[in-house]
Amino acid sequence: MSQVPSDLKYAKSHEWVRALPDGTVEIGITDHAQHALGDLVFVEVPEAGRSLQAGDACAVVESVKAASDVYSPIAGTVLEANAALASAPELINQDCYGKGWLMRVQPADAGALAALLPAADYQTLLAAEGG
Amino acid sequence: MGRRTPLHDLHVALGARMVDFGGWDMPVHYGSQIEEHHQVRRAAGVFDVSHMCVVDLRGAGVRPFLSRLLANDVGRISLPGKALYSCLLNEAGGVLDDLIAYRMTESWFRLVVNAGTRDKDLAWMRDRAAAWGSDLAITERSELAMLAVQGPRAREIVAGLLEPADAVEALALEPFFGRECGAWFVARTGYTGEDGFEIVLPAAEAEPAWRALNAAGVASCGLGARDTLRLEAGMNLYGNDMDESRNPLESGLAWTVAFEPADRDFVGRAALEAIRAGGVPQKLVGLLLEERGVLRSHQKVVVAGIGEGETTSGTFSPTLERSIAFARVPRATGDRVQVDIRGRLLSARVLKLPFVRRGRVLVDL
Numbered sequence: 161m162s163q164v165p166s167d168l169k170y171a172k173s174h175e176w177v178r179a180l181p182d183g184t185v186e187i188g189i190t191d192h193a194q195h196a197l198g199d200l201v202f203v204e205v206p207e208a209g210r211s212l213q214a215g216d217a218c219a220v221v222e223s224v225k226a227a228s229d230v231y232s233p234i235a236g237t238v239l240e241a242n243a244a245l246a247s248a249p250e251l252i253n254q255d256c257y258g259k260g261w262l263m264r265v266q267p268a269d270a271g272a273l274a275a276l277l278p279a280a281d282y283q284t285l286l287a288a289e290g291g
Numbered sequence: 292m293g294r295r296t297p298l299h300d301l302h303v304a305l306g307a308r309m310v311d312f313g314g315w316d317m318p319v320h321y322g323s324q325i326e327e328h329h330q331v332r333r334a335a336g337v338f339d340v341s342h343m344c345v346v347d348l349r350g351a352g353v354r355p356f357l358s359r360l361l362a363n364d365v366g367r368i369s370l371p372g373k374a375l376y377s378c379l380l381n382e383a384g385g386v387l388d389d390l391i392a393y394r395m396t397e398s399w400f401r402l403v404v405n406a407g408t409r410d411k412d413l414a415w416m417r418d419r420a421a422a423w424g425s426d427l428a429i430t431e432r433s434e435l436a437m438l439a440v441q442g443p444r445a446r447e448i449v450a451g452l453l454e455p456a457d458a459v460e461a462l463a464l465e466p467f468f469g470r471e472c473g474a475w476f477v478a479r480t481g482y483t484g485e486d487g488f489e490i491v492l493p494a495a496e497a498e499p500a501w502r503a504l505n506a507a508g509v510a511s512c513g514l515g516a517r518d519t520l521r522l523e524a525g526m527n528l529y530g531n532d533m534d535e536s537r538n539p540l541e542s543g544l545a546w547t548v549a550f551e552p553a554d555r556d557f558v559g560r561a562a563l564e565a566i567r568a569g570g571v572p573q574k575l576v577g578l579l580l581e582e583r584g585v586l587r588s589h590q591k592v593v594v595a596g597i598g599e600g601e602t603t604s605g606t607f608s609p610t611l612e613r614s615i616a617f618a619r620v621p622r623a624t625g626d627r628v629q630v631d632i633r634g635r636l637l638s639a640r641v642l643k644l645p646f647v648r649r650g651r652v653l654v655d656l
Contacts, residue, residue, distance in 0.1 A: 198308070198515065199325040201295050201607035202614075220633070222585045224324050224515060224607050227633075246583070253323075 162192040162286055165257055169273050170282035171233035176257065179273055180264075184239060188261040189221060189230055189252065192286055197223040200249040205241030205262055212236055212265065214272070219262050221252065233276055235268040292316065294353070295611060296341035297436045297494035299425055301501060305511055313407035315342040317514050324515035328609040331483055331520055335442035336512035344409035345435050346402045348415070348460065350427030353400050359391060359557055360419055362539060364549035368383045368394040374467045374480055378539050378546055379404075379412065380559030384566060385535040386542065388412050389527065391480060395467050401476070403489075404439070405529050419558070436497035440509060441487035441520075443650060448507045449477065449488045452500060460489070482517065484524025484648045519606050522615060525577060525645030531588055532603040532617055538566060541576035541619060543644065575603065577642040578616040579654060584632050586616035591631040594624045602630065609648050610647050611656060617644070 164170070169177045174193035178186040194200065202222040212218050212232040219230035219241075241263045244251060253262035267273070277285065293316040302309065307318030318339065320327060330336045348356070357365040363377030373394050379387040387446055388408040388414045393401040404412045409431070440449050450458040457472035464470060466486075469478025476491040492500060505511060518528070520614040525543075527533055533542035540548070540563060548563060549555070580586050586605030594600055600620030620628065620641070642654050 194307075197321060199323055201325075202583060204584075208342065222607070224519060224609070225319070227587065 162190065162195060163257070164190070164279045164283050164286070166279040168257070168279065169233070169276035170279065171231065171276055172285060173231045173233075174232045175230060177233050177273060177276055184264055184266050184269065185234065185236070185273070186261050186264050187221055187233060190282075191256050194252050194256045194260070197221060197225070197228060199224050200252050203245040203249045203252065203262070205245060206238045208238050210238045210239050212238065221249075221271055230262060232265070234265065234272040236265040236272075237268070239264045294342070296339055297497045298339045298341060301498050302339065305614075307511070307513060307602065310408055310514075312342065312514055315406055317342060318511075319515045320513040321511045324513065324519070325609045326520050327512040327516035330510035331442045331485055331512060331516060332610055332647070333442070335444040335487070335509045336441060336502060336516065337509045338439040338441070338512050338514070338517050339436075339497075339501075340439050340489070341436040341494075341497065342406035343437055344404045344406065345414070345437065346404060346413065347399065347430045347432055348402065348416075348427050349399045349430070350425070351398055352426035353398055356420060356423065356425040356427055357400055358555060360416065361392065361424065362548045362557055362559060364552075364555060365392060365400070366374060366552070366555070367396070367549070368392070370394070370468070371396070372464070372468045372470045372478070374469060374478060377414070378544060378547055380557070381535060381562075382558060382562060384538040384559040384562035386529070386533040386537060386539060386544075387415060387535060389529050389533070389544075393476075393478065395471075407530060419597065421553070432491075434494055435491050436494045438490045438492070438497065438500060438504075438635040439481055439483075439487065439517075440490065440504060441481045441483040441485045442509075443486060445485070445487035445509070446479070448504065449507055451507060452503055453477075479521055482524070482526055483520035484526070484645060485520070486649065519609055521614035522604055522606050522617070523608050523610055523647035524644065527575075527617070528604055537619075538563060540566060540571045541573045541575065542615070573600065573619050574622050574624070575617055575619050576624065577638040577644040577646060578605075578618050578628065578630065579611070579642055579646070579656075580616070580630065580637060580639050582637040584614060584615045584637055586630060586632070590616075592618045592620055593629040593631065593636060594620055595627075595629070597623050598626070599622050600624070608646060611652060611654070613656065615646055
């Protein structure tokens with residue numbers, strides 16, 4: 161069973177968003193997503209300063225099997241990407257909600273998080289997908 | 292729901308992630324594909340390859356039939372249990388399948404063909420047998436299961452599951468030989484570049500054998516690790532690296548085509564001779580990516596000043612910790628190319644295959 165921490169928000173495309181006290185957000189991929197991808201071997205993260213629309217392909221995660229796009233759950237500006245993933249992409253497999261975060265973003269609209277799925281709804285979505 | 296091997300329920304019970312593979316529900320990994328890969332290179336792993344098709348050909352006419360059917364020459368296998376890797380070609384020289392033929396007895400040869408091509412292969416063989424008036428019976432052995440136990444410790448562990456007399460005989464097998472051990476057929480063949488055995492056994496014995504192997508320290512391994520292992524070992528995958536539209540000479544398989552003796556008239560011979568006389572325009576090579584990223588199949592390969600090619604298989608190599616691929620490129624390609632990965636041209640080195648064999652890295656990183 162996939163882990164779905166209750167303090168995060170989720171996108172249908174299997175990214176999570178964590179609201180930080182300073183108004184910025186941290187974004188990564190969910191436990192369900194990392195499990196479906198298998199062992200990750202390469203991660204391409206966006207450059208700081210890049211401006212994103214919600215739904216933009218902003219990162220690529222590659223497992224031994226295949227490459228998958230990661231879509232930004234919200235609009236905003238990339239503040240920093242997780243540099244540790246360059247040499248240790250497996251951090252996403254090991255700790256997708258912690259050390260395996262992908263990027264930190266300044267949201268364009270502080271209210272944007274409200275449009276994302278709470279944990280319970282994301283759980284329901286996974287159950288419906290059979291995962 | 293796809294077709295299931297006799298080990299399906301065991302895979303699920305062991306926590307495998309099941310995927311569709313050519314119409315079969317197969318385990319891709321049991322947790323970590325990379326860990327399974329390393330287990331095979333360093334110790335031993337077991338793969339369910341029961342989706343592959345065992346075909347027995349029996350009859351007085353079996354040797355002349357295979358001599359005409361296969362691009363490699365069964366004249367090279369006359370010792371008991373000797374195996375031969377060969378392509379099955381159409382008249383145009385295109386590859387219908389690749390297979391292993393075992394000479395069981397002079398009137399009984401066993402073929403192991405790919406899962407996705409089994410129906411096509413059987414139809415082709417039956418059609419050829421009828422057309423040539425061959426005296427033989429062609430039997431699909433779907434009641435059998437098949438395990439591949441691979442890795443430096445594989446043979447000694449499998450021997451421990453055999454009757455003592457069979458164990459001695461099995462351990463004495465040279466590479467590319469097999470023998471019957473009771474109801475099992477044990478062959479020193481594989482698809483990983485490591486030593487090991489492939490075992491054909493009654494379906495009901497597959498699960499106890501798997502559990503006994505696990506108990507003896509053999510890791511359950513999925514098709515994911517099988518793919519990365521075979522790529523490192525420089526072994527082609529049918530449907531990726533060659534198919535009916537490609538001939539063996541442009542697929543790195545010229546070594547499997549026996550043009551000698553010159554009077555052996557095999558299917559595809561005339562076409563291959565014409566292609567060879569005209570100069571084969573392309574070749575299959577190994578690539579090692581020099582930058583960060585992962586090579587995949589069907590990426591464009593740019594060869595400066597010469598032309599273009601395409602990757603046929605690609606992955607991240609757990610042993611090299613770099614990305615590797617096979618690519619079909621113009622014959623004049625030198626030692627350096629570029630590969631288009633999502634719109635960016637990344638440089639790669641052209642290398643002779645294999646990348647890894649028997650646990651040893653054979654390329655300079």
